[in-house]
Amino acid sequence: MKALVLSGGAGTRLRPITHTSAKQLVPVANKAVLFYGLESIAAAGITEVGVIVGDTADEIREAVGDGASFGLDVTYLPQARPLGLAHAVLIARDYLGDDDFVMYLGDNFIVGGITGLVDAFRHTRPDAQILLTRVPDPRAFGVAELNGCGQVVGLEEKPDHPKSDLALVGVYLFTPVIHEAVRAISPSRRGELEITHAIQHLIDTGADVRSTLVKGYWKDTGNVVDMLEVNRTVLESVERRIDGDVDGRSETIGRVVVEEGARVVNSRVVGPVVIGAGTEVRDSYVGPFTSIAENCRITDSELEFSIVLRDSSIHGVGRIENSLIGRHVEVTPAPVVPSAHRLVLGDHSKVQIHT
CATH class of the missing domain: 2.160.10.10 (Hexapeptide repeat proteins)
Structure with missing residues (x-):
């Protein structure tokens, strides 16, 4: 089994920090968010990792190297433009071959790692396994709809009117059938190849798509508020x-x-x-x-x-x-500016000024 780690996003929600630094390398508790993901992958017994890189490729390469410090063998896969998660799978086709793989978004943080999830997938081996968590406002996420039996029946990407509060966590497990699905879909209205559309294609064609509800702590560290919250969580330990x-x-x-x-x-x-x-x-x-x-x-x-x-x-x-x-x-402190009052007063005015 291999891993595909996505580290090519622009990180617009973390600007201005990400104008000069890769969002996946912003540290929490003085360790890059990306490193927590790589350590989780290694702990799950996966050693071959393809890392999708974009404009910040040089910085990611310098930080991760060949992966040996994590116990991994890392191969870098350039993505000219961030055209969607399914596009990342598409360009990684030759690297992934016919192996099962876990796709891990490099700016996601999951307390407890993914070892149990990977072990369960290896044992049952559905065509696709997605992770879900309940969120207050699912409109910023991929959203899953389950039927009364808990089976995944529909997925939407950032819907205006979500059908549930179940958001997709940025970790996915796939068998090679996903490659046919990513080739079968078209770009969304955002101009991207959405992984939700590819998984929906699997559902529509009768593939075995299962879900797991993540009950522990998960965060997409895409903005400052979430980054500070993850920092707090890690520091507590x-x-x-x-x-x-x-x-x-x-x-x-x-x-x-x-x-x-x-x-x-x-x-x-x-x-x-x-x-x-x-x-x-x-x-x-x-x-x-x-x-x-x-x-x-x-x-x-x-x-x-x-x-x-x-x-x-x-x-x-x-x-x-x-x-x-x-x-x-x-x-540093700003220079002290003398305080002053600017007044335009009519005749016979009375003014009290607190000094």
């Missing part, structure tokens, strides 16, 4: 570890990770927090659910429920929260 330097005037409370080479000086850190190697926190407060990447400088500031990417600095700006701060960013 970290264990306290102080490998760097924490001086006697500082206080670290709870599940705090200070990586080797990091320094905490005259500061208060309340976990769960991860502070990356080479980072210095001085005269500051770092609050829960914050991850600070390597080689950052945090001075005379307060930071909470945020992600700070590498080589950035925050100095003297009071409190920052619910924020995603990119690489090589400088956050």
